[in-house]
Amino acid sequence: MILGSQVEWALHCMTALGSLPPGSSATAKRLAEFHGVPKEYLAKALQALAAAGLVESSTGPKGGYSLARAPGDISLLDVIEAVEGRQRTFNCAEIRRNNPCWPGARRLKLPPCQIAAVMYEADDAWREVLRKKRLTQILESVRTVAPPALMDASRDWLLGG
Amino acid sequence: MILGSQVEWALHCMTALGSLPPGSSATAKRLAEFHGVPKEYLAKALQALAAAGLVESSTGPKGGYSLARAPGDISLLDVIEAVEGRQRTFNCAEIRRNNPCWPGARRLKLPPCQIAAVMYEADDAWREVLRKKRLTQILESVRTVAPPALMDASRDWLLGG
DNA sequence: GATCCCATACTCGGATAGTTGATGTCCGAGTGAGAGGGG
């Protein structure tokens, strides 16, 4: 069970977009070259982010992607779910109903599966951490570890330098 | 990112094995039919559990699988890691090093990636829940929701009835 | 009746195909920008 590369790319792109001046945008091509990933495939992740209402896209020259909401209103879980989907990390197939000692269990209403319950609990813990982390926090912590000169240079490069 | 069916099967098999009388064992064939899953494929999960030292296998007639440790010494994380591997759910590819504004970043030593740090934090929360849950707790909660008659019948069926 | 031996059937274990989803690439529709001509 490993998250796809698209999740990592999407998170880095959201961070990059959050570092841009308000009102400006960066193209998929720029974002792809900036991160060293295939442009057309990254576009798929950006489309997913746009479909989820996290970024806005504008076409034509000087077009590109920009954040659709304030960084404080975007959680990491929003980004991940936009790319990977909203289903749980554990899918209970209810195999306990196949118990041969229990004919008719397929149709009965049963108490919740205790194994699935624990897996859901772990899944919720994972989601809770990501739900509480907002893009603002990422932007702040990045600013504390990255040299300001690099931040400025990257911002200008993304805008079309 | 979804856990494979093998994880579910392994967890149910561990629960079944934990319900057996000490010293007894159940064969892969029985476990597969009991859960309604393909026998040969379930065997792969059982082999992984054996390789991780969670179950012991004995060959020949009257052979089969049995728990290698006390249920109190087995956490759900042990079972999941035995089947799915021990790598994290998030793999940081360090794409920040591809930043064109930062030549030579590939070889420099950098402060930790803040995005990866959050993902690791969420991963740790997920693992922590599963690490604290022991097989004993599953067995107890199953006993509280399943009819005792069904438990006895299932145990006898698994042993070879 | 007890002991030793052997054939047997059952077990696990690793090696082998098939299928779904993730990954990577391509081309077309749409659009805003900017140049050029006219008023």
Next chain:
DNA sequence: CCCCTCTCACTCGGACATCAACTATCCGAGTATGGGATC
């Protein structure tokens, strides 16, 4: 000098190959059992 129009290049969006991992299946090596023959 200002405004309108048209062309164009650039953008996103969806459709098309490629690859790996999960899923599913098969057959062979090894072994404890149980019966039978022997002492």
